[in-house]
Amino acid sequence: MLARGEYVIPIPGTKTPKYLADNAGAADVELSPADLAELDALPTPDGGRY
Incomplete structure (x- = not known):
């Protein structure tokens, strides 16, 4: 997450x-x-969070 930019905490x-x-x-x-x-190349997860 820290590699994503200064405003991502x-x-x-x-x-x-x-x-x-x-x-x-x-x-x-x-x-x-x-x-x-x-x-970044990984697929997005399927389904809901919980």
Whole structure:
């Protein structure tokens, strides 16, 4: 989500301090243009959210 632009802000939920640390560490992940293109090429999900 952070690669999508300055105005896209993920709001992760968390239940434990470990999950909070995992979520914070995700900010250090950098996706290449090829990675983003591969993700963009995935089909959209079918059906509703729940």
